[in-house]
Amino acid sequence: MVIKTIDTKFLVKKFAVYGYNLHPSAVEELRNCSVSIDDLLKELQRICDGKFIITAEDIREAEKRARERYSKRLTVKKETAEKKEEKVCGELQILKDVTGRSTCRGDVEDFIAYFNSRYEKILRILRGRVNPVPVSSLWKLRSEKVDVVGIVNDVREVNENTAIIELEDKTGIVNVLASGKIKEEAMELVGDEVIGVSGTINGNRIIADRIIFPDVPINNGRKKRSFRMVFISDIHFGSKTFLKEEWERFVSWINCESGNEKLVELAEEVKYVFVAGDVVDGVGIYPEQEKELEIVDIYQQYETAAEYFDMIRKDVKIIVSPGNHDAVRQAEPQPALPKEFSSLFSNNVVCVGNPSMIDVSGVKVLMYHGRSLDDLISKINRLNYAKPQEALFELLKRRHLSPMYGERVPIAPEKEDYLVIDEVPDVLHSGHVHTYGTGFYRGIFVVCSSTWQSQTEFQKKVNLNPMPGIVAVYQPGGEVVRLRFYSE
Ligand code: D5M
Ligand code: FE
Ligand code: ZN
Numbered sequence: 001m002v003i004k005t006i007d008t009k010f011l012v013k014k015f016a017v018y019g020y021n022l023h024p025s026a027v028e029e030l031r032n033c034s035v036s037i038d039d040l041l042k043e044l045q046r047i048c049d050g051k052f053i054i055t056a057e058d059i060r061e062a063e064k065r066a067r068e069r070y071s072k073r074l075t076v077k078k079e080t081a082e083k084k085e086e087k088v089c090g091e092l093q094i095l096k097d098v099t100g101r102s103t104c105r106g107d108v109e110d111f112i113a114y115f116n117s118r119y120e121k122i123l124r125i126l127r128g129r130v131n132p133v134p135v136s137s138l139w140k141l142r143s144e145k146v147d148v149v150g151i152v153n154d155v156r157e158v159n160e161n162t163a164i165i166e167l168e169d170k171t172g173i174v175n176v177l178a179s180g181k182i183k184e185e186a187m188e189l190v191g192d193e194v195i196g197v198s199g200t201i202n203g204n205r206i207i208a209d210r211i212i213f214p215d216v217p218i219n220n221g222r223k224k225r226s227f228r229m230v231f232i233s234d235i236h237f238g239s240k241t242f243l244k245e246e247w248e249r250f251v252s253w254i255n256c257e258s259g260n261e262k263l264v265e266l267a268e269e270v271k272y273v274f275v276a277g278d279v280v281d282g283v284g285i286y287p288e289q290e291k292e293l294e295i296v297d298i299y300q301q302y303e304t305a306a307e308y309f310d311m312i313r314k315d316v317k318i319i320v321s322p323g324n325h326d327a328v329r330q331a332e333p334q335p336a337l338p339k340e341f342s343s344l345f346s347n348n349v350v351c352v353g354n355p356s357m358i359d360v361s362g363v364k365v366l367m368y369h370g371r372s373l374d375d376l377i378s379k380i381n382r383l384n385y386a387k388p389q390e391a392l393f394e395l396l397k398r399r400h401l402s403p404m405y406g407e408r409v410p411i412a413p414e415k416e417d418y419l420v421i422d423e424v425p426d427v428l429h430s431g432h433v434h435t436y437g438t439g440f441y442r443g444i445f446v447v448c449s450s451t452w453q454s455q456t457e458f459q460k461k462v463n464l465n466p467m468p469g470i471v472a473v474y475q476p477g478g479e480v481v482r483l484r485f486y487s488e
Pocket of ligand 1: 462
């Protein structure tokens with residue numbers, strides 16, 4: 001109750017109940033007072049203990065104190081809200097993510113800075129294994145044996161036994177001749193990756209002895225944890241072919257409500273669900289998509305996503321990064337879903353960018369939607385959609401999530417190349433291709449998660465044969481379990 005609106009008689013009576021007589025100046029002062037009468041009386045009791053007549057000055061002092069107490073209460077409330085958020089994230093930390101850090105405008109300077117960042121970061125990884133000289137100073141050298149580090153501009157097959165790699169560093173371009181076994185390696189270079197070459201100067205070329213990939217070190221001491229992680233992606237909520245029953249079966253399992261004793265025990269140990277993009281089907285992603293949509297409004301698609309995520313028990317944290325069907329910029333790195341959509345999700349859902357490095361209890365999970373897999377699979381002959389994990393191995397070897405520039409993956413030229421795998425993860429999680437595969441690469445658990453969308457008319461036309469409803473359950477340092485919720 002605000003005092004301004006109370007009549008004088010009531011005021012006098014109310015103060016009399018507390019044993020106070022109001023001086024006329026105090027009544028006037030009370031008219032200008034904007035704190036509640038009860039808060040004011042509480043403060044008066046503190047400062048006017050034993051006093052009989054209350055003056056204007058007493059009112060001013062009590063009002064000041066009541067205000068201070070109110071603002072303190074607000075701070076405590078804010079702190080509690082922050083603590084609550086911290087509790088939800090708990091032992092989860094976002095180590096790297098472009099969200100809120102994007103600087104790019106897309107001009108020429110941005111592209112120069114972007115590729116410089118890519119080059120510098122990978123050069124740092126290669127140092128120690130190579131001792132590179134700048135391309136511009138190659139021809140002044142006395143020694144014939146050299147190392148160079150550069151971005152692969154082009155690879156040309158000369159004949160059955162030879163290829164030429166055009167390598168560029170910040171100072172110039174050099175042609176590298178690759179023969180025999182090295183030619184085979186050269187033919188698998190995808191372009192725009194940074195590599196080291198060790199070789200001999202011959203005229204204006206280098207004859208390669210060795211190609212050095214930045215690669216990841218072998219990790220024999222995998223971190224062991226008692227909890228389990230679940231990896232999914234490409235749910236495509238809103239699509240006509242979203243697999244509702246399969247999703248409900250998955251939820252029923254994760255909520256420990258179905259399956260045999262072993263499956264229930266497995267579900268009990270799940271603490272995290274990672275969702276690597278294509279949460280919804282989106283709108284306007286491909287021609288005539290509206291024909292394949294059950295829900296044509298993007299907001300309603302995310303509302304549905306929120307309802308379906310809400311089915312999952314709340315002590316499981318759900319980490320969601322976007323894909324090319326989600327409502328964020330298409331160019332990679334993509335920021336997390338905006339508040340407009342993420343606020344629809346309950347507290348156990350954390351939205352992160354694509355890519356993102358997440359630390360859960362010391363286990364580092366690198367999430368990347370996987371759009372570059374299409375480019376990689378079409379470029380390297382021995383790769384295919386049936387074993388997408390092998391394409392992911394190639395990304396780890398190149399220490400880059402989307403090495404090929406100007407192909408199917410649009411890249412935003414940020415000052416820092418967020419797609420470089422500078423920190424070595426314990427897990428690499430991707431999706432996008434709608435097929436499933438897991439494996440270990442140098443001790444890193446690699447998972448390409450399946451989809452919750454059966455084949456669409458559009459996918460039929462582009463010959464995409466999905467492997468839907470498969471879930472990878474991984475215990476860090478332990479076993480990988482594959483669960484299938486789809487039966488044909
Ligand atoms: O992509 C799901 C899969 O479908 C992924 O491997 C790309 C592939 N795809 C998508 N569009 C095309 C076209 N136009 N041609 C060939 N392959 C395609 P998603 O991100 O779920 O749409
Ligand atoms: Fe998808
Ligand atoms: Zn996708």
